Amino acid sequence: MNSALKELLDLLDLEQIELDIFRGRSPEERIQRVFGGQVAAQALVAAGRTVPADRMVHSLHAYFIRPGDPAVPIVYNVDRVRDGRSFNTRRITAIQHGKAIFSMSASFHISENGLEHQTVAMPPVPEPESLETFQQRMLDVVGDDPAWREWLSKPRPVDVRYVHRLPWEAPADDAGAPVVSDENHVWFRYEADLPDDPLLHVVLAAYASDFTLVDTVLLAHGRAWGAADISGASLDHAMWFHRPLRADEWVLYAQESPWSGGARGLARGQMFTASGELAVSVVQECLIRVGDDVTKS
Template sequence: MARINRVLDLEQVDRDIFRGTVIESALLRTFGGQVAAQALVAATRTVEPGFSVHSLHGYFIAAGRSDRPTVFLVDRIRDGRSFCSRQVKAIQDGNNLFTMSASFHRSGDHGIEHSDQMREVPDPEDIVMDTSGMRESFRALLEEWSDFDIRVVDPSQYRQNPYTASQQVVWLRSRTPLPDDETAHVCTLAYMSDMTLLQSALVPHAGVEVQEASLDHAMWFLRPFRADDWLLYDQVSPSASAGRALTHGRIFDRSGNLVAVVTQEGLARTLRPGTQSIPMSTLAPKERTQQR
């Protein structure tokens, strides 16, 4: 089974209790996008057909261990005619790692419509990734995310916004074909949305090493999309200070439709000597799992 399918394949333990299996990883900490995606799967499993998630807001409270399973507890906050709300806690070894509030909207409503436009960038097929000048931590993450096709657009290949402190543009998609099921694509995008976003804050700080970790994560799902087709992730970082960086991303499909918006604050603290930007294991993922 492909990695993303295993991530989203939660075991139902009880009516509103779900468990995610251990996913082999070189990361010592559970990837934040994985926890968010699994929490969204759990919430979606408790919602009646006809409702689709339109927003989620999550806080990363503590670092999880990637070699341990995570349990998700869903609280059915409200079931209304047009909207329903869920809260999810991610638990590991009795500790709360992550909390999420998710809101679902019944399909069929109509109203005003407008949308930002996608900036002009080269097609993903025309981009050849050169990782030689990238940070070591970013190269390690790209290897960790090898099930996804990720192509960072060279800044010389698109018009820069002069009023933005830091910006980055990335094409990405799941290499794994996904079923014709909205939940699979939405939850996969929740996973993907944590990829590369915090790195957008580091663009103007070449050579500066920082400790990286997601602190919170918010998403709005605006229009239908496929996560196994190319999506353009247009990222900016409006501010970085006090060891934290605020990042924001707009996600467009290849036709230029704005399909999702993401906002995240992350840790960007000056790296202490002898520590890693992102804690990685020197063992292969399967070897780590065997030594638990």
């Protein structure tokens, strides 16, 4: 287990400061705002600690309200909305500087037998071991830039491998126009033998789910983060957990963007186990501003 993954697991081990009140922190690094996947994962940890161990999260619906401040702790208040015979419902609010920065509703369900079907197939993609890592591919993009190369040399908690081109590679066609794509498939895996705690694995899936969804919207326009004329953020996030998965085994995250407009974009994702089972469905709406609109609040 590398140092970055150890740090992430430590961030997810929230401090309980009162009944249904938890405190989390952010990584000790220079970032402008807290990563949305971190807040969603910590909120899910807080909720999961208030339900019986035989109840697993089956859905969550979240809103990113304000940018998180990485310099101060985040307080998570959990509201026990309902404790039923089969379902538990929780409402979680993340607070900084006396204001809500994030809210989530999560529903937990006991394990039950029922009708089963899966009509969607995992896309035919190369095996993850045949693909270069994100860091290897980005080295070709950044060239000799020392700051970027130093950043890429740092360990990461999760191994991400793009099936298609990186957003930053942005090839152009013969006429000079950017090549666009409405698909963005990535493999990911946390490189360690993790504990068998089912909540930990869905929390890590939630953390990874926010990595590349906005990229998927930008790929549909041949654009990428980092350009001076582009700004944006995640607005809301929904996940449905269909079956157990292990975050320390390869997961294919197949994503697409069916629509964008009005400075917003929609991205959808499906997480498949390496054997082709649909484990998680994800939908996110994001804010994307271009040109003179990037400075609006």
